[in-house]
Amino acid sequence: MTISTLLITIIAIISSAFFPLQRTEAKMHLIAVEFDTLLQKQSVSKEYQRIYERMKTIKSDFQEKNFERCLKKAITEKSTLPLISDWVVFYELSCARNLYEKGLLSGEKFFKILSRSRPSRQCKDDENKQTVQAFLDGALSYREREVKLSNQRAKLLLDWMMEQKGAFSLEQKAKIIPVSNKALTTVMAFKKEERLEASEEELKLFDQVESDFGKGETLLAVAGGVKLMKKFPAGKRALRIQERIVASYLALSATSPLRSPLLQKMQEGDCTTILAWGKKLFDRLYYNNSLSFLEQAIDKCDSSGRERVEGDYLIGVLAFYLGQYDKAQSYLSKVAIKSAGSERSVRSRYWLAMTALHQQDYQTALEHFERLLQLPHSEEYEQNAAYWRWRSLQQLNRPEEAKRAAQLLIDRFPLSFYALKARMESNNGVLFDNNFKRPLEKIKGSLLLSDAEVRAWKRYGHLLFLGWYEEAQSELSFLTTPVAPEMQLIYAKLYSLAHHYRKAIEMMAPLWKEDKTLLRKELLQMVFPLDFHDTIKKESQQYQLDPLLIHALIRQESAYTPSIASSKGALGLMQILPSTGEELMMKETGTSTTSLSIEEKLLTPTLNIKAGTLYLSRLLKKYEGDVAFSLAAYNAGMGRLQRFKSERGLMIDNPKRKGASVFDELWIDELPWSETQDYVKAVLRNQLLYKFMEK
Template sequence: MLKPLKNKSSLLVGSGLLGLALIGTIPLAPKAIDWMEQRQQAQIEKALQEDSNKPSVVLTLAEIPSEQRRQKLEEIAASDTLSLERSRARYLLAVDLLKKYEGGPALRQLEGLENEYPVLAPLILLKRGRGYELTNEKAKAQETWQELVKTYPESLIAAEALVKLGQSDPSHWDEAIAKFPQHPGTQEIIRERLTKNPQQPELLLLLAKYDKNNPATNPMRDRLVKDYASQLTPEDWQAIADGYWAVEDYYKAALAYQKAPSTAQNLYRIGRGQQLQPNGNNKATVQAAYQKLLVAFPQAPEAALALQRLAQLSQPETAISYLDQLINKFPEQAGDALVKKAELLDKLNRQGEATKIRQTLLSKYAKSDATAEYRWLIAQKAAERGDALKAWTWAQPIVVNNPESPLAPKAGFWVGKWAQQLGRLEEAETAFEYVVTRHPQSYYAWRSAVQLGWNVGNFNTIRQTLPQVAKPTTRSLPPAGSAMFQELYRLGQDREAITLFQAEMSDRAELDVNESFTDALLKLVQGKNLVGINQVWDLKKKEELESQEQWQKLRETPEYWHALFPFPFYQTIMDWSQKRQLNPLLVTSLIRQESRFEPEIASPVGAKGLMQVMPATGEWVANKIQLKNYSLSNPNDNVNLGTWYLNHTHDTYSNNSLLAVASYNAGPGNVSKWVKRYQTSDPDVFVEKIPFKETKGYVESVFGNYWNYLRIYNPDIAQLLAQKNQQTPK
């Protein structure tokens, strides 16, 4: 009987191709074998494509400890039916076994797996080599890694095989450096070689080009600039400058950009980098750099930035001339420029001209954010005088003309509140509906939902509210990176996924929106929550049209909001919230604001950990609850102490969460003074009157967080918002 094709025996039975296996009793010509392989591969690809759209049990096990998931994975892996689920289960079992140095069982799971799981085929060969290593079959390990390099010569996984092979034959390391300088494994080899012999500019340059975002590369860049400047090309200088800029060493970047190709961005960064030089800068040099940009690239977006910087650096009369250029050449910047011009005219005691400028702002640039800010300033002043009609009149156009302005949700909410005061109840309801549907992520959407009577908890009822929380059971598909990377990420294979993504992105001068978001997801799975959340938040700051389009599309996905409002330390938060009888989403929201879920973070005044507990407060609470040998860096201890104190502030203010949260930030003494001073029954008015800017922002942020966690993780509110959006005309 003809032997099954190499590594295909399990594949034939598993894919329902037993009939093809049985014809092995008849000798087959090579072309017949090729036909068989092609047909098998086609059936595999079809089965996997159909399977990829189905819910995955394996993916729900991705972040569960290996011992807890082993039995379920073994059941799935033992299936006789070819499926993506079976392939994933076999791979995860093999990885778990290799980590426990069980090479033989891992090899059995990996046998033939590359044929039925092609997306991870190079990695499967790499793992198989490791399995042979563990069973002391070193020759087979070497053969397997050589097969990987030969079969997948362009795959970044081949770099890892070359690193392995180089341990016995260093010539393979030369090959890795030549073919895969972008791979972190190769870069480690480069660094080791530089440690032994620093005088290798070609290796220094490889790190400068392919490991530019790493602050540890700065000494390499410094050495190139100091010792090998005459050998560097303009393109080399570009890589060096981009690296300095990426790690925020702006002055060194500015000096390097002077020798890079002359582009609008480079010229701007020459000026800006010198302007940001610590311990002062040469104002004339900075101005000259910006002026050079204006001459060389007068219409570039960077020219608009240069005019803004020059206006900031100049005396009022000269600054006005730069602002006039900005208004004439870049109409989209005219609103902000007019506001600044009016302010300068006021300083020059030319109030008449300033008034005309502001009239022009209102009439000609009604849709600019600057106009929205000016209108809101007038509306606020009217409201403070008790003139609800004038406040409504000035604020209402913001909703119509500036729907994308950061002020739009706030203006919309207060348009509704002022309409209520004026007895215009239908208009008020329309305004609240507008904020909820058009700006559902804002703090004012929550305040509007309260006004509409939704069951979302108000300031005086949130504490007792216990909303259902539904977390995603699997990781979403990242919007960037290769198919192999995406599969590894979803499988929870974070080390391999991070390494692969770093290698794939290493030649990018800057990441686009989808790439940066994917990078932020990797930060979050590493527990770098502060960096990850901030990186997602900063995506909106990318001003290019393509970037804005990507961002707008991305923020329509649930994955974007899950990343911006993640739920680390979920069980710890849920357990202590339940014990303190606190709304777990309120606790989560306060933690997000306090520390971005960083257990080790410390504030300038000494507050520590997730809930930013002051050491003295922690000691006081620990004595109250008889907690000994605690650590503020321990998440469980910190949340224990922090939730007790949050419960204490609620008890102090009769379960009013507005006052409790304000007290958590500003202290009970200040809050008690404000309650006596303002004596208002309207909590929204009270928030506006809080005299500490930090505390006012803190309150809005915490409850804005609460609303977002509610709309993202509570199925009832998520469904209600979805229904509202369907009913709202686009």
């Protein structure tokens, strides 16, 4: 596929007068598009520019909690652009509800707003989904607070809500069907009794173990726990006690007189229990404890059984982490043979290759990496294997083979950190050739849209010029997801314009992998933005950090989405946990006295960047400027990284060691969390590309 077939461009003109539509027999519409002039502001008339300038503050007033001004503007402007009136009504309802709940708007006035803003159609599609949700939230809020509703008003309200019953969220359903105390008591009476599922013997053992723990009789509790786990190994009580025994063991200091007898009691467990305990100690980074425990107890496992192979694998990896490379090689070699064809065999060969690198046996490492690249189930290790294969060939002084290995790395993983390093080393420090900065060819094309998609397309254009990016993203998602590569390029730019960079990245990644001619500056800038640059520059200067490092981190953490929240509770652009953010803001940023909650602060871009930059600066100071290790700590947590560093015996913060060899970076690919491995390399890659594009 050539560049000319891919670089389709789009002109999105917003008013209907600007949209030349050609109706087909199937009620579809062809819209002329051109990449270079996509949604350019100069294509908008002065009249529309004035309208946008007037209306854009509706959303900013809502975000700043100026609900009274937001409501007034929404009421005034909702008929100005009929195409996006639903979005304006959404803000009218949201601002009115906030005023009503604060006692700043009477129930009568709020009911009138609900009445006139009632959705005109059922929510059967996504075209008015947000407005319907805002209406339902408002109606439920009114219903909860107005105890003395007139019968007529109550009936009307319920009828209006039931018209939209298909749009109710679970939370809204819970509110509309109140449960009386009596009904709740009845439901609770029929709650399943979990103790009925266990035998009397299991319950008796479990209760005794719990009692012994409660009285501080740890050795008795462990003895009883081992007995419970032997008799009922798959029960949830056995798993609960198993966890508690490990916690008790870890709570003891290394010099505690209880530690040795407790360990002996634990080793009385069967093979399954011993493996589970060893794995838990391993996962919690207690490598010395885990290795000692497994070595003394692994013989309880059948020498040819699966559990023994699992135990040997754990011992091999633990020996590697503790620098006992001969032992690691012995155990991992056995596992690779006994589990041939499995994922465990692949993982064993990876650690065998890394062991050989540490022993400076580059020929053996090369053989393992080359075999690894040909094995099934090796996808997780392909990039690392390709990179360290290249480095091994360099060490073996085989320049022609090393050159081919570098090219393989570049071809298979074109925008990875390792591929960029290979590019620079192969081209005397130059990342891309002259083709990188060449302007894209001007190619025209067309979009084929249904009636509903045309409406969404027009709304997208209006919302984009208003700066209502989340709303524009919502409209764009209403369009059919493209399959053809050229259409993915088009949509990637549309999502980028709407600041939905994560979606744009998702669409561009396979295109770059398939067509290297698309590695152009203009296309990279679509997914490597510099949003919030003034704030980032200001905060970076305060702590003497590279602002492009902050950009690189934000791109990886949130893809510049201010409102994002992770499954672990991290918030905002730099993904900061509320507990961490509270401490940072109270001690350093002087924002603790504001009326905002910590969650609201972290969802405010300026405050999030302020806190995140401060936190990263602390990590860099702690680790003496080592960017990679600081990034690992940012992602995995400082405590976990410190324990890994201590157990692994890393000298990463020794300034005499930094930069001495490319093999000083081996620790990144040895981290016990693949997510953190990928994260560190991705942020370093981002920073490298930002720096190159800045030139």
